[in-house]
Amino acid sequence: MADVAPANAEATEAWDGPLFDRWVRFRPFVADGLGTHGDVAMAAHPPRPGDRALDIGCGFGDTTRRLAELVGAAGEAVGIDVSERFVEAAGEEAAAAGLANVSFRLGDVQIADLGGPYDYVFSRMGVMFFANPVAALRNIRAAMAPSGRLCVVVWRRKLDNGWVWEAEQVVDQYLQHPEETDEPTCGPGPFSMANADTVSEQLHIAGFEAIELRRNDLPMPMGTLDQATDLTMALGPAGEVLRLWGDRAEEIRPRIASEIRAALEQFAVDGKVRAPASTWIISATAPAG
Numbered sequence: 001m002a003d004v005a006p007a008n009a010e011a012t013e014a015w016d017g018p019l020f021d022r023w024v025r026f027r028p029f030v031a032d033g034l035g036t037h038g039d040v041a042m043a044a045h046p047p048r049p050g051d052r053a054l055d056i057g058c059g060f061g062d063t064t065r066r067l068a069e070l071v072g073a074a075g076e077a078v079g080i081d082v083s084e085r086f087v088e089a090a091g092e093e094a095a096a097a098g099l100a101n102v103s104f105r106l107g108d109v110q111i112a113d114l115g116g117p118y119d120y121v122f123s124r125m126g127v128m129f130f131a132n133p134v135a136a137l138r139n140i141r142a143a144m145a146p147s148g149r150l151c152v153v154v155w156r157r158k159l160d161n162g163w164v165w166e167a168e169q170v171v172d173q174y175l176q177h178p179e180e181t182d183e184p185t186c187g188p189g190p191f192s193m194a195n196a197d198t199v200s201e202q203l204h205i206a207g208f209e210a211i212e213l214r215r216n217d218l219p220m221p222m223g224t225l226d227q228a229t230d231l232t233m234a235l236g237p238a239g240e241v242l243r244l245w246g247d248r249a250e251e252i253r254p255r256i257a258s259e260i261r262a263a264l265e266q267f268a269v270d271g272k273v274r275a276p277a278s279t280w281i282i283s284a285t286a287p288a289g
């Protein structure tokens with residue numbers, strides 16, 4: 001297990017355990033849905049050939065491998081993740097792709113030695129889970145070269161993310177976040193950086209400059225209505241509450257599933273669900289030195 005800040009230990013257990021399993025199961029949708037949001041961000045703020053690039057919370061390393069291609073043989077891409085299982089999978093996939101300029105590190109971004117200095121830092125949905133976001137952002141900034149560039153993608157508010165909002169409204173009628181659970185939780189959660197003012201202030205306190213946020217709305221492909229229902233009952237806020245209730249919610253799961261299915265129907269065209277999804281593309285720079 002990675003050396004983690006005590007406050008991130010439970011989230012690490014969640015990411016290396018049940019959440020890893022769910023990401024494996026829903027990878028095709030996650031890769032498509034997050035993929036388009038990440039691609040737009042990386043195209044708007046690309047690394048330069050020869051850059052040394054860092055990918056925060058890299059997961060399976062899809063974006064790390066893309067960074068490795070963009071920086072070219074003269075550059076290098078490093079992915080870091082707190083979950084051993086993600087890091088192992090990312091290393092195997094990069095080796096299978098035959099990429100020589102990519103490597104992965106295991107570590108809690110809040111406290112780890114990140115290596116560097118990096119000219120460019122990227123993250124697709126990997127910066128919202130730190131117990132202390134300012135400490136983590138400060139650690140990232142300290143690993144950057146003078147005038148190094150940061151580009152991170154985070155979810156905007158749930159209300160504009162119909163792909164999770166509808167399911168959460170349904171689950172909320174039946175279950176609240178349980179006070180007692182044996183399941184590990186994933187920290188502040190995927191929507192913890194949705195507030196533009198809060199995240200700008202966090203970056204500012206961490207020492208970043210030229211902070212800009214751009215809203216990006218792109219629908220999330222979720223497969224058939226049944227697949228979309230499964231997805232929201234496994235990932236996101238509704239999935240998280242159901243996971244924490246575990247077997248205790250077994251009896252009402254069918255009713256919840258049928259209500260979520262009905263709520264998602266508004267986003268279905270020809271049997272395929274494409275629900276609203278909205279992110280912030282955040283860019284900033286490290287001081288010139």
Ligand SMILES: C[S@@+](CC[C@H](N)C(=O)[O-])C[C@H]1O[C@@H](n2cnc3c(N)ncnc32)[C@H](O)[C@@H]1O
Nearest residue numbers: 015057058059081082083108109124125126129
């Ligand atoms: C929502 S997933 C995103 C994965 C990947 N960036 C992608 O877009 O497919 C969040 C990732 O952040 C990682 N993570 C969570 N807390 C972390 C921490 N403190 N340090 C490093 N990685 C962390 C998780 O293990 C997980 O792989």
